[in-house]
Amino acid sequence: MARLDWDDTFSVGAAMIDQDHRRLLGELNRLAETVDRGDTKGARDGFDSLFEAILRHFEREERFLLAHRYPDVETHHRTHAFKAEQILTARDLCAARLAHGEGQEVVDYLVEWLERHIRVEDMEYARFLARLPPASARPALAN
Numbered sequence: 001m002a003r004l005d006w007d008d009t010f011s012v013g014a015a016m017i018d019q020d021h022r023r024l025l026g027e028l029n030r031l032a033e034t035v036d037r038g039d040t041k042g043a044r045d046g047f048d049s050l051f052e053a054i055l056r057h058f059e060r061e062e063r064f065l066l067a068h069r070y071p072d073v074e075t076h077h078r079t080h081a082f083k084a085e086q087i088l089t090a091r092d093l094c095a096a097r098l099a100h101g102e103g104q105e106v107v108d109y110l111v112e113w114l115e116r117h118i119r120v121e122d123m124e125y126a127r128f129l130a131r132l133p134p135a136s137a138r139p140a141l142a143n
Contacts, residue, residue, distance in 0.1 A: 002032055002104075002107055002108050002111040003029050003032060003111070004025045004028060004029065004111055004114060004115055005025070005029075006021070006022050006025050009119065010022075010025075010118050010119065011126075012118075012122050012123065012125065012126035012129065013126050013129050013130055014064065014126075014129055016060070016064060017060075017061055017064060017122070020057045020060060020061065021057075021118055021122075023053060023057075024050070024053055024054060024057060024114060025114070027046070027049060027050040027053050028050055028107070028110055028111060028114055030046055031043065031046035031047060031049075031050055031107060031110070032107045032111075034046045035098070035103035035104055035106070035107050036104075038101075040098055040099050040103075043098045043103050044098055044099075047098065047106070050110070051087050051088075054083075054084075054087065055084055055087070058080040058083075058084060061076075061080075061122075062076065062077055062080065065125060068128075068129065068132065070125050070128055070129075071128070072124065072125070072128075076121070076124075076125065079121060083113075083117075
């Protein structure tokens with residue numbers, strides 16, 4: 001079973017976003033466990049839950065980046081929009097693969113994608129955030 005376990009190398013230096021990332025890793029790991037058990041209905045539900053969490057995270061992350069005046073927020077938004085479109089398009093295909101016992105391939109893809117998203121794409125703005133004044137001087141953002 002493919003898993004992603006949180007460690008500090010996933011941290012972007014923003015507690016709210018790190019919390020979202022922990023939640024996404026947990027959702028993905030629960031989906032992997034469900035697939036391992038062969039629970040097709042549970043896997044479909046887990047898949048939908050994970051993708052809803054991803055879409056919510058994208059929205060929160062973009063609001064956060066806008067509030068902190070991240071200069072490349074438009075590129076990050078386009079990356080999110082592209083991935084969200086892929087997610088929505090792939091939903092039925094992945095559900096069919098889950099139903100045919102190919103769920104591990106879906107999970108492996110998601111593990112690879114989520115790890116790359118956090119450790120590569122999100123680390124680009126983490127370097128920007130690290131140069132900002134201490135958190136107490138940053139703008140607040142409502143959850």
